[in-house]
Amino acid sequence: MSTQDTANGASAAPSGEGVSDSSYSFTGGCACGAIRYECSSEPVLSFNCHCLDCQKASGSAYASCLMVPAADFGLTGEPKYYTVTAHSGRPIERGFCPECGSQVLARLPHTPRIVILHASSLDDPSRHRPAVDMFASRAQPWDHMDPELPKFPELPPLPDSPLFEVRQP
Numbered sequence: 001m002s003t004q005d006t007a008n009g010a011s012a013a014p015s016g017e018g019v020s021d022s023s024y025s026f027t028g029g030c031a032c033g034a035i036r037y038e039c040s041s042e043p044v045l046s047f048n049c050h051c052l053d054c055q056k057a058s059g060s061a062y063a064s065c066l067m068v069p070a071a072d073f074g075l076t077g078e079p080k081y082y083t084v085t086a087h088s089g090r091p092i093e094r095g096f097c098p099e100c101g102s103q104v105l106a107r108l109p110h111t112p113r114i115v116i117l118h119a120s121s122l123d124d125p126s127r128h129r130p131a132v133d134m135f136a137s138r139a140q141p142w143d144h145m146d147p148e149l150p151k152f153p154e155l156p157p158l159p160d161s162p163l164f165e166v167r168q169p
């Protein structure tokens, strides 16, 4: 069931029901296809993160990512996770494909209702609309940012949503 091809964006809404925004969904995965995912709701927050961890993980100046509700997210395949300490002092688990090495997602054990996806893993990355630059104070001198986007030296205020409730892991 992991290879259903819903990624072309060509499918019209199913007939019959009065579906509207609830039909939103997107898919993605790693470079080799061993890891695939599907999400049935819109991102809660899309951002470019310039922190050092994201520089290391992305192999570039920053990581462009989106946060989605864990409840609407389904994964096939088995990412390998490593844990680093984020600037908040809390752990972040970064998941990559053990076959091809692609960074795919990250989990925050203290906010388990959120999954962070790398925009590079989207089947259609052109849909991605980063809304903020975060940890801009950590950006390298050769990192050129979109002047149109709001810049936050550290973490921006998060959306007012129960999804971001902090829990003990």
Ligand SMILES: [Zn+2]
Pocket: 030, 031, 032, 033, 034, 035, 097, 098, 099, 100, 101, 102
């Ligand atoms: Zn892979």
Ligand SMILES: [Zn+2]
Pocket: 049, 050, 051, 052, 053, 054, 055, 063, 135
């Ligand atoms: Zn980061």
